[in-house]
Amino acid sequence: MARYLLRRAAYFLFILVGVSIVIFTTMRLVPGDPIVYLAGPFATAKQRAAIRESYGLDKPVVVQYGRWLAKAAQGDLGRSMQLHVPVTELLFGKLRNTLLLVAGSMFIAILVGWSLGILSGFRPNGLIDRIGLVVALAGISLPAFWFGMLLIIAFAINLPWFPANGIVSERGDGGVFDVLWHLFLPAVATAALPCGVMLRMTRTAVLEIRRMTFVRALAAKGLPGRALAVHVIWNALPNILNVTGMQAGFLLTAAIFSEVVFSWPGLGLQIYAAVTSQDYTVAQGAVLFICILFLLFNVVVDVLRPIFDPRIRMA
Amino acid sequence: MPIILRDGRIIFGGCVVAVIGLLTLAAPLVSPYDPLQVFSGLRNAPLGTAGHLLGTDQAGRDILSRVLWGGRVSLVIGTVPVAVSLAIGTCLGLIAAYYGRWVEFLILRLMEILFAFPLILLAILAAAVLGKGMLNAMTAMTIVVIPYVIRAVHAAAKSTMGMTYVEAAIIRGAGPWRIMLSEILPNIVSSLVVFATSVMPIFIIFSAGLSYLGLAIEPPTPDWGIMIAEGQQVIQTAPHVPTVPGIVLLLVAISMNLIGDGVQDALNPSSRRRPVGADPQLSRPI
């Protein structure tokens, strides 16, 4: 395990450095000059130069990168050029909201995806399976941003049951229920894709396991159906977890569409804004954030799977 | 492949896609109006308005015409990148698999870095750098897809490399390209087709998403994504404006997914109904 972690860590470092180089350079390739922007409409060339210098952007990119990396290594991602807020402070706030959204939608996706997937895996071509197939197809075919809009039309406008945007109501207590109430529609919109994907994956996994000889062997041991199901699900879990983990990681940024539709102040939105408004420090920091999270999601999956599959554990 | 034509899903999906595709292709002929023509005083006209079957949008333009013309853009920026990246990715994947050693190492490590970028993030970056316009949008999409193709091809090719007939060819002294193209490629082509058909719907939606975010194409050119985004302004008063283009988009996506499923089952029955949208590749960071 220790060697595994060590290898993993080294690998992460490699990826992170690579990623940071890519983002650092691409950000500077985005057309437009943040300094001109920060300097406002009346600035003269000379004044812009002064401002550029004050941000250290007059130095060659390599130098800038070096400085940034040195700081980042100490956990200091600098201040937002646009807002002057410390980047980490800014991003943690957004991250919290996005994780909330991801958690909410994953909860729905798992609830529906797993249950339908497992049930239809046990009763292929049964009623539930047919329902499941439709749900899955819809899930992977619905454009999140459009689906979200439909939900708003249906459940925020025509039937004013849920709020159309925001994360807490302005006057509400901002308590848990208030947040959940705001979370529902965005979560549903975001859940569609992962739900469809996981439903199909789970179904496939269960089907594949059920075809295996050992399941018949278990039946030949005279085990009751419930016990059999446990065996099957347990064996299918590694794959199910795998796709679940991936989907969760995927949502970190895929959530952006719901974040736009429901003006949910999340990380995806933040990144988009930072990139288009060329807030270098924020964009760089955010991308670093996301990638680290992604790698972590992988680790979680890599750590979880062996728990269920001794073959991996002991390999 | 006759078996493919026996699959109901493929027939249905194929027909829908074909019809929509042809209609958009024939937009200049079948479209009732110029998609940019503004009908003063006739904004947000509801469905079935005389002369405007699908009504008009927030700027007073005929929605049907815009859906038709917009389809050209949406379909193209959704599909062409997949095709192009398939070509490029296949070459690189084969090269990596065939030459191995540092070439492989280089290409794969590079891909891994790109994989560390979430799909959408990568697309946003690429789009931001390249700026708007159909060509740029497609380039951005292509860049995004290539890594997945490379990985898929590389994996498939690697497994083929060991096969005796490849070794035989090597012994026969066939040149690298000959081996890659006439020995390896034919054996991975089916998995490539499966890959292509399964990611196609994803990227149709995804490209629409990009233009929804305003990253893809230049207004006033219509495009389903943009139409939805613009229509969002009037969901309170005229919900049909964003709904109509969305339905068409959904229809295409569903059909393409059905095709994908069908092709998958037809080409590798081993993995019956492997989740299409799922192609774990697409959600896998590294």
Add this chain to the structure above:
Amino acid sequence: MTNEIIYSIENLRVEVGVGGGTIPIVDGVSLYIRQSEALGLVGESGAGKSILAMAMIGMPPQPNGRIAGGRVSFHGLDMLNRREARAVVGKRIGFIFEDPAASLDPCYTIGAQIIETIVAHEDIHKAAARERALELLSLVGIADPPSAYTAYPHQFSGGMQQRAMFAIALSCRPEFLIGDNPTSALDVTIQAQILRLINDLRKRLGLTVFWITNNFGVVAKLCDRVAVMYAGTILEIGKVRDVLRNPVHPYTRRLLASSGIPSARSGPSLAARAGAVSANGEVGCRFATQCPTVMTTCSAAPIAMSDLGAGHLTRCLLVSKAS
């Protein structure tokens, strides 16, 4: 040997759906097994032996197979009745599969897999169950039971895995053991050990055995009686001695001639048989098409079993003529 018949199959028919229609994989098989005897079943792969074996514990073939007719009873229990079958399967009837590697749940320890069987059938404490599991492991000749108990299947060799399977099959002290070609996957020495083990168990526990194999050697070493199966039907059955000394049915002769069993390829494929079936409308001798001594009458009408005495029966016109 006049022990009572504990297990009987009457005119069993198992069908599998292929394409549009269905074809019988097991077609009108009738067998009986007496207390603590060992009945061997030989035949080429694809003859339907495994299907028969599964049907004997009430499990239709997967996918889309079904038990279409006949009666299977064990101590008067209807084995084709799910509930009655479950009561005895795994408890009084042990079943061993052909491929041990594939027949063990890779995610559970050997111990767990033995225990769950015991617990499923007996009201017993985990500790006690564990005790028995360890006994069983040593009984089937596994060197270090405690470590084997906590081991996972993939850590075992093929032989060890099959022994584990035996341990599971025997975990509830069954009186009847069905082995579906359990030794085919193993090399000769292991095979010998296993057979010794079975014989030993038979002596000690008076175990009744139904042993599928495609190796007459095994039959000779283990069984009292042997049945020869071809294309879903029993063509000949009798005491091992009789059948091996003077095989009557041309097919049995061929099997013995090609000491050991022809490989699966020579056996008619399902599709081929589907064709054959439609050809002769499922009447007459299945072997007719390949029979060296075939007669026009062979495919004319269904052929009954004719008794050669001493429980030696065969399904061939040559014989029925002679007598």
Add this chain to the structure above:
Amino acid sequence: MANHHWNSVNRRALMAGAAASGSLLALSGIDNIARAQTATPKSGGTIVYAMEAEPDILDPHACGGWHTSRLVLQMYDQLVEHDLTASWQQGAPPKLVGSLAERWEISPDGLEYKFFLRKGVKFHDGTAFDADAVKYNFDRIFNEDAPQFYARAKAYRAADVYFLKSVEVVDPSMVKIILKEPFNSFLLRLANLGPGMVSMISPTALKKYGNEGIALHPTGTGPFRFVERVPGDRVVLEKNPDYWGGNPKMGPFLDRIVVKPVSDAAARVAGLRAGAFDMIIVPVPDSKQQLISEGFVWDQGTVHHNWYWAFNMRDPIFKDKRVRQAFNYAVDRQALCHDLLHDTAFPMEHGIVPPGMLSYDPDFKAYSYDPAKARRLLAEAGHPNGLSTTFVTSTDGSGQLIPVPIAERVQANLRTVGIDMKLQSSEWVSYFTKWISGGFKDVGAAQMSFGAPDPFWLEQTIGCTFFVGEVGGLNTGYYCNPAIDEVMKAARQAQPPKNGDPYAAWGLSKEAVALWAKANRMATEDAPLLLVLSDLNPFVYNKKVHGKVQTALEWFTFRTIWLG
């Protein structure tokens, strides 16, 4: 304008609206003021105000964008201000009134401004406001040698640098500001609460938090105090109990102001209807009838705002005056404002100077819709078969209204007179960046939407001295007409007003205003811009909201607002 519209993802999110001049009075603005005056204000309560974009830094000296200054000015005061309690109907722009300066004197040569400061004013951090504080702030903006100098702040006041000589502390309650040359718009510019205002920040706070940090801890003397900012979600202000100007009739009344950046106009409207917001800015024009019928107050009025295209004078096509005029005749502004914007915008048919800017002249009928004339002019200019060119516009940006749909409308108009106008649009940031660095050399015209109460804006936009990138110029078309320049120079250098001068309340003499009007007519005739429309800066709020004054300015105060 210069709006760091940086959190707007939905580019079509920013729809501004306003009623065409005709229907203005019909709207509820009036009766609302009536309500404000009749009913007796109640103190307390929290108002939730949804604005059009994520605010820029909360640093008055360096905040870009009206949408930000609308927020920042609630916490700060200037030496002199426009009277924010005067509605747009009571003459535009509002008179100048003393704020932190009780009164001021202008030397006859117009070079020396004496400000007599209000005594006993305290910053939110409890420190006293005095002449030194004034100097400290001016130094932060203008004095490159001062330790607190902030380059970004100076950049926003580039134009003033051109005129400002020195700031002297005479005594704790008097500062003297000396100019290099007469510049009679100086007062108006000090009162301008657009991008980069000359507000008074607590020197103590500045020293404590530094030039960047102060944006996170705004510390002024204004009627409201900073509570918290959650980027992308909210900014919260609270009542400043010891506001120097506080009084039971004029406020401040509100306990709390919650400002929500919601870039999607539809979402703002939805929130308003759902009761999540009390007041929103730039609603979706299409929602106007519905909202009014649902009993919401739709409040709008003319402002100093100009949505135009600046022709690129370096493009040979536009060197010809007749072509520029042809474009101006080809646009059907009435239809545009009526159909597309539901009478929530004001057609710019009275010259370059928009309503709400001094020297606006309503009697001047400049360009009405006349395609025939447009065609004729094109033909005379040697384009009988029309011409083709490329215009650029941003896709968003506050105060830009809905650039793309408007541009598409104009595009359609131009097509009818044989002009094939291709449209290029880009993200606000990259657009603005290119615009401000004179980057659009290869296009026919660049769109912008801007304005100020003081007529000097005209020279900034078309003056030869004020090419973009030079001394705070906005002249992106590189238009230069010496004759007009003469007049404008004379206008800005004209003598300060005598007592009883009708424009004394704006620090301008009758003569100056007349000169500006003249310049406006000359310039309009020479058509350096394609005039389109003027924002009417609409707000919508529910019946609970009282005392909101719709000024003729792009900004307003929360001080007078109270909840019933």
